[in-house]
Amino acid sequence: MTSSNITKKFDEQLLESNDLVGSEPSSSLKGRTALITGSSQGLGRAMAIRLAGEGCNVAINHLGGGRLAKNVVDLIQNAGGKAAEFEADISDEEAVSDLFSAIQHAYGAVDILINNARLDPWRRSADMTEGQWWDMVMKVNLKGAYLSSWKFMQQIGDRRWGRIVNISSVRSFVPAERNMIAYGVSKLGMHGLTRSFAEWGAPLGVTVNTVAPGVVATENIHKRLSAEKYASEISRVPIGRASSMDEIANAVLFVLQNGSVTGETVNINGGMHYPA
Numbered sequence: 001m002t003s004s005n006i007t008k009k010f011d012e013q014l015l016e017s018n019d020l021v022g023s024e025p026s027s028s029l030k031g032r033t034a035l036i037t038g039s040s041q042g043l044g045r046a047m048a049i050r051l052a053g054e055g056c057n058v059a060i061n062h063l064g065g066g067r068l069a070k071n072v073v074d075l076i077q078n079a080g081g082k083a084a085e086f087e088a089d090i091s092d093e094e095a096v097s098d099l100f101s102a103i104q105h106a107y108g109a110v111d112i113l114i115n116n117a118r119l120d121p122w123r124r125s126a127d128m129t130e131g132q133w134w135d136m137v138m139k140v141n142l143k144g145a146y147l148s149s150w151k152f153m154q155q156i157g158d159r160r161w162g163r164i165v166n167i168s169s170v171r172s173f174v175p176a177e178r179n180m181i182a183y184g185v186s187k188l189g190m191h192g193l194t195r196s197f198a199e200w201g202a203p204l205g206v207t208v209n210t211v212a213p214g215v216v217a218t219e220n221i222h223k224r225l226s227a228e229k230y231a232s233e234i235s236r237v238p239i240g241r242a243s244s245m246d247e248i249a250n251a252v253l254f255v256l257q258n259g260s261v262t263g264e265t266v267n268i269n270g271g272m273h274y275p276a
């Protein structure tokens, strides 16, 4: 038997066993509409490009980063993909509602929501009180993901296929430095969102998962961290390096393409934290 015959035989058997598990539609993402919050730069940008490569219609969301968002849209469109830019503050309920309506108008309902936008934890100004900082962080990182997920569920209808991915952080599991406490707590809260929305979504064909990166080498990392701070961050990573944006995007693709993974967390942190 040649290897192609073996593959064919195996495929036939797989098809038979697929009949047993029912009707989860294809794992292909082609033609799906994906909203990635905060995708003008960094990891959001990388995930948007990957999803466009998989044939998704990609909604690039940002808050005031219009020039960067336009660059992402141009890059995807010039490569033959589909993308459009949507400015919206995801911590504002009305803006989230308008965002989903605008995407619906452009592409149809949203099939994939990636809650990625976050308040840059290095952006705190010196005159901000602890209370002001806490409120701002929770508003964008947690309330934004909650509002977007809720709106997503309201528009899912009877399509029997949907995906939410919450981008959390290893900082939700390990004790945070003092300036990162609010950020770490907001990211831990996302795991609570994952569990509850997973329960809501399961009968509707909607999976909800968390991807929790450690240190990621985004294009912005050296704008935020001095060489010394970066070296000290990396010294806490047992594999001795940051994760690439591609490694994180691969994990996102895994949960998007696997309809039986839900309520889970995929940790990609180079050994910074071993969950039970």
Ligand SMILES: NC(=O)c1ccc[n+]([C@@H]2O[C@H](COP(=O)([O-])OP(=O)(O)OC[C@H]3O[C@@H](n4cnc5c(N)ncnc54)[C@H](OP(=O)(O)O)[C@@H]3O)[C@@H](O)[C@H]2O)c1
Pocket (backbone or CB within 6 Å): 037, 038, 039, 040, 041, 042, 043, 044, 061, 062, 063, 064, 065, 066, 068, 088, 089, 090, 091, 115, 116, 117, 118, 119, 120, 140, 144, 167, 168, 169, 170, 212, 213, 214, 215, 216, 217, 218, 220
């Ligand atoms: N980078 C890392 O090492 C790392 C590690 C662990 C986890 N993560 C997580 O990975 C995700 C991406 O991180 P990143 O470093 O790539 O992010 P980033 O470079 O800080 O980008 C944040 C994005 O969020 C957008 N944004 C901020 N506030 C918003 C709002 N109210 N409404 C809509 N969009 C808003 C920004 O838009 P504008 O450009 O318009 O401001 C930007 O596109 C985050 O959830 C982060 O917590 C990152």
